[in-house]
Amino acid sequence: MPVFSYKARNIQGNILTGTMEAAEQRQVIERLRNQKFIILDVGEVKPSSFKKFLDVINILKPRVKSKDLVLFSRQLSTLVNAGVPIVQGLSIVLDQLENPAFKKVIATVRDDIEGGLSIGDSLAKHPDAFSTLYVSMVKAGELGGILDVILERLSAYLEASNKLKGKVKGALVYPAVISLIATGVTIFLLTVVIPTFGKIFSSFGADLPIPTQILIAISDFLRKYIPFMILGVIGLVIAFRRYYKTEDGKQRVDRFLLRVPMFGELVRKVAVAKFTRTLGTLIKSGVPILQALETVAQTAGNKVVEETIMKARESIREGERIAEPLKQSAVFPPMVIQMISVGEETGNLDTMLGKIADFYDEEVDVAIQGVTSMIEPIIIVIMGIVIGAIVIAMFLPMFSLGELAGKMG
Numbered sequence: 211m212p213v214f215s216y217k218a219r220n221i222q223g224n225i226l227t228g229t230m231e232a233a234e235q236r237q238v239i240e241r242l243r244n245q246k247f248i249i250l251d252v253g254e255v256k257p258s259s260f261k262k263f264l265d266v267i268n269i270l271k272p273r274v275k276s277k278d279l280v281l282f283s284r285q286l287s288t289l290v291n292a293g294v295p296i297v298q299g300l301s302i303v304l305d306q307l308e309n310p311a312f313k314k315v316i317a318t319v320r321d322d323i324e325g326g327l328s329i330g331d332s333l334a335k336h337p338d339a340f341s342t343l344y345v346s347m348v349k350a351g352e353l354g355g356i357l358d359v360i361l362e363r364l365s366a367y368l369e370a371s372n373k374l375k376g377k378v379k380g381a382l383v384y385p386a387v388i389s390l391i392a393t394g395v396t397i398f399l400l401t402v403v404i405p406t407f408g409k410i411f412s413s414f415g416a417d418l419p420i421p422t423q424i425l426i427a428i429s430d431f432l433r434k435y436i437p438f439m440i441l442g443v444i445g446l447v448i449a450f451r452r453y454y455k456t457e458d459g460k461q462r463v464d465r466f467l468l469r470v471p472m473f474g475e476l477v478r479k480v481a482v483a484k485f486t487r488t489l490g491t492l493i494k495s496g497v498p499i500l501q502a503l504e505t506v507a508q509t510a511g512n513k514v515v516e517e518t519i520m521k522a523r524e525s526i527r528e529g530e531r532i533a534e535p536l537k538q539s540a541v542f543p544p545m546v547i548q549m550i551s552v553g554e555e556t557g558n559l560d561t562m563l564g565k566i567a568d569f570y571d572e573e574v575d576v577a578i579q580g581v582t583s584m585i586e587p588i589i590i591v592i593m594g595i596v597i598g599a600i601v602i603a604m605f606l607p608m609f610s611l612g613e614l615a616g617k618m619g
Contacts, residue, residue, distance in 0.1 A: 213229050213230070213254070213255045214229065214230055214235060214238045214252055214253065214254050214255065215227070215228070215229050215251075215252070215253055215254075215255050216228060216229070216230060216238060216242060216249065216251065216252045216253075217249075217250040217251040217252075218242050218247035218248060218249050218250055219247065219248040219250060220245075220246070220247055220248075220327075220328070220331055221246050222326065222327075222328070224326060224327060224331075225250075226247070226327075226331060226335070228334070228335050228337075229255060229337075230337065235252055235253075235254065238252050239252055240504075241342075241504070244500075244501050244504070245330075245331075245334075245349070273311060273338075274309060274311055274312045274315065274338065274339040275309065276368055276371070276372045277372070278307070278309050278312045279339075279340075279344070279364075279368055280365050280368045280369055280372070281306075282303055282307070282312070282316070283361045283362070283364045283365040283368070284361070284362070284365045285302075285303045285306065286299055286300070286303055286361055287357075287358045287359075287361035287362045287365065288358075289302060289303070290357050290358040290361065291358035296323060296329060296357075297320055297323055297324055300316055300319065300320040300323070301320060303316065304316050304317060304320065311339075312339065315336045315339045318332075318335075318336070319332045319333060319335075319336065322335065328349070328352060329348055329349075329352055329357070330345055330346075330348045330349035330352055333345050333348055341509060342505050342508050342509065343488060343492065343505050343506075343508075343509050344364060346492065346497050346501060346502070346505050347360050347363070347364055347491070347492060347495045347497060348360060348361075348364075350492075350495050350496040350497045351495065351496075353496070354496050356496075359495075360495050363491055363494065363495055364491075367487065367488070367491045370487060370567075370571070371484070371487070371488075373571075374480065374483060374484065374571060374574060377574060377575065377578055378476070378480060378574070378578065380578075381578040381581060381582050384582070384586070385582070385585045385586065385589055388586075388589050388590075388593075389589055392589065392592075392593045392596070395597070396596055396597070396600070397432070397436075399597075399600055400425075400428060400429045400432050400600075401429065401432050401433050401436065404425060404426060404429040404600075404604070405426075405429055405430075405433065407604055408426045408429065411426075411607050418606075418607055419603075419606040419607060421599075421602065421603040421606060422603045422604065422606055422607055424603070425599075425600060425603040425604070457513075460513040461513040461514065461517075464512045464513040464514050464515075465513075465514050467512070468512070468514060468540075468541065472580065472581050472584055473581060475577055476574070476577040476578065476581055477512070478541060478543075479570055479573045479574050479577050480574055481510065481511070481512050481515045481541065482541075482542060482543070482546055482566070482570050483567050483570035483571055483573075483574055484509075484510070484511070485506060485510065485515065485519065486546070486563040486564075486566040486567040486570065487563070487564070487567035488505075488506045488509060489502055489503070489506045489563055490559075490560045490561075490562075490563030490564045490566075490567060491560075492505060492506065493559060493560040493563070494560040494564075499526060499532075500523055500526060500527060503519055503520070503522060503523040503526070503532075504520075504523060506519055507519040507520050507523070514539075514541060515541055518535065518536060518539040518541050518542070521535040521538075521539075522535040522536055531551070531554050532550060532554060532559075533547050533550045533551040533554060536550065546566055546570075549562050549565070549566055550562065550563070550566070
């Protein structure tokens with residue numbers, strides 16, 4: 211996604227500079243205006259070749275983890291609730307942090323607040339550590355004088371989100387490990403074991419069975435071209451990632467994921483759970499509905515869901531309800547639409563969204579168990595077929611080996 215640099219003045223008159231990721235410049239301007247900033251300059255940042263290289267190796271750098279944010283939020287909430295000034299509270303929390311990258315961020319935030327910046331603006335300067343959602347809720351807490359309550363809600367939200375991510379990742383670990391082992395064993399057999407047997411069979415000078423000839427041909431091909439195949443796979447992965455970063459690519463891939471049998475239903479339920487929990491938390495924290503929907507769209511993680519949420523936002527801007535545009539999409543189930551509609555009519559939308567999120571957290575558990583129970587036997591069957599085919603192809607010549615040896619004698 212493109213990165214834009216901006217220069218703006220906040221309501222205190224301080225000049226702020228920073229960068230922000232967005233699909234287009236208009237979104238950056240709109241977000242800054244929502245934060246009551248006076249925009250001085252906005253422009254797209256073109257990454258240099260060196261910056262691209264740094265992005266490639268960026269995975270080696272220490273990052274701010276979700277558990278760091280949870281611990282930070284809970285500790286700071288307790289200190290603020292006890293009447294400790296925010297700067298002093300940040301200093302106390304800073305001494306407790308272990309992540310060096312996060313310590314550096316919090317030290318900078320503390321210095322900015324001492325220099326006159328608001329807490330929200332100080333956090334907004336570090337998008338790698340504090341998401342748009344986090345910053346929006348903190349700003350709402352500042353304005354409402356309930357920063358300690360907001361930080362506690364953020365901790366609960368982050369814990370629930372991490373739990374949801376952990377469920378999905380945990381369901382994919384076992385199939386991924388089994389697939390990796392099966393692929394490794396197959397490649398080892400084809401590149402190391404099969405050539406040895408091939409030399410033995412060829413020494414008899416007899417015609418080998420067709421399955422054995424095919425297997426030896428595959429083995430020879432792999433031994434000769436496997437470095438190029440590995441480079442090809444790496445190239446395909448890089449090309450896919452570049453394509454997925456484009457608007458068209460992200461939309462097509464995300465739409466396809468929603469339509470994949472079994473897995474698509476899991477993606478849909480995770481999206482619904484994330485949407486309802488995030489929006490419910492923002493509304494309950496006092497974030498205006500239009501800003502809350504924009505924040506939810508930015509953190510949706512799926513382009514189709516993001517577009518649906520932005521349509522709902524435009525619908526509310528025009529005076530309509532949120533349920534109708536959600537109903538027109540194929541993402542949100544009828545039950546979710548009905549409960550959101552009831553929440554709007556009764557004025558308890560945040561409570562209803564929380565109930566939907568809790569329900570869909572359980573639905574995600576059921577969907578994960580279903581996907582896992584289907585993936586495991588499929589992988590085992592494929593492994594059995596591949597390994598079985600290799601074993602049969604290698605043992606077919608054994609049946610006539612004695613006869614061939616007798617003729618040679």
